[in-house]
Amino acid sequence: MTLAEAKAKFIADWGRFGTNWGINRTMAQIHALLLISPDPLSADEIMEQLSISRGNANMNIRELMDWGLVQKVIRPGERKEYFSAEKDIWKVARQIVKERKKRELDLMIPVLKELSEVEGDKRDKHVKTFTDTINNIRKFSDQADKTLDTMIRADEHWFLGSLVKLFAGKRD
Amino acid sequence: MTLAEAKAKFIADWGRFGTNWGINRTMAQIHALLLISPDPLSADEIMEQLSISRGNANMNIRELMDWGLVQKVIRPGERKEYFSAEKDIWKVARQIVKERKKRELDLMIPVLKELSEVEGDKRDKHVKTFTDTINNIRKFSDQADKTLDTMIRADEHWFLGSLVKLFAGKRD
């Protein structure tokens, strides 16, 4: 496989992968392109390489910056803005965990608390099943909240490795 | 908040949440409905409670069964099929991890291997950045593969709890 073929395949696959995770295809493709580019790229280069419009490129680059996965690079003496992606996948993973936690789990926890305070007679099985389920989800979420905070703080090359050892040790 | 209000809110929230994860709204809503139902529900009851069509209900129930999150319940002497969801969220989480791993990570690992074998001179920075990035992702994926397998095998109420202790201990 030539480099050009491999690049094209990686961009396509990463894009497809992204859509499974609620990320739009173009955003994932721009990310893929920047991950494999040795130097920062301008919006024009991204538009050209992915055959997308200026508006689309601009919007998705901004989104990637909001996620903390891409940075703007200004070259002295040049008007144009360039963009580069963090290439260390452990940092990328940590950043994604951090953002998703902030955007999802942190918003859900107070909602679950509110739902757990539903009125009604606990002897009614409908009430009981509801509160039991919500409380079960709350316990899980609270645990996940703490765990993810720890992972986010952990040293990059460390967290999954240690996790493996932990589980492996317990099992033997 | 009354039970009816709480149920409606939970179903709506769980549905919205699902769409962030590449799961369709209806599928997540059916799951939510079954999670809080003390007894199994028939397709007709699901259709009615969520105001959705028969085809939609059928399709998404089947998908939930494919994911191993919902089971068919046959009541002796009745023609109609009923459905119930696993209510233990730790089991639900494990099942989701297991399925996503199977559907995504297990497919991606061989692709990464193929991509890492790209031809070209390593002294070319384009080739170097490409292979370095792919290899970085491969290492991450291989680690994640092992870690997730361990998590999937772990006893239900255990894995995140122990994980938290590990991280907490390390930190202090």
Added chain:
DNA sequence: AAAAACTTTCAATAAATTTTGAAAGTTCAG
């Protein structure tokens, strides 16, 4: 201050995904 170089916005359009519902299929009791 005007033009040039570039970035951002957003209404219109296109594409992808989801939903519907009627028809076809299946199973079973009589």
Added chain:
DNA sequence: CTGAACTTTCAAAATTTATTGAAAGTTTTT
């Protein structure tokens, strides 16, 4: 077998999401 009860399929329609591109906005140079 036949019909009733139920489930599945799938093409068409509706909805949601993503993309375009031209116009507006901004910053820098002359």
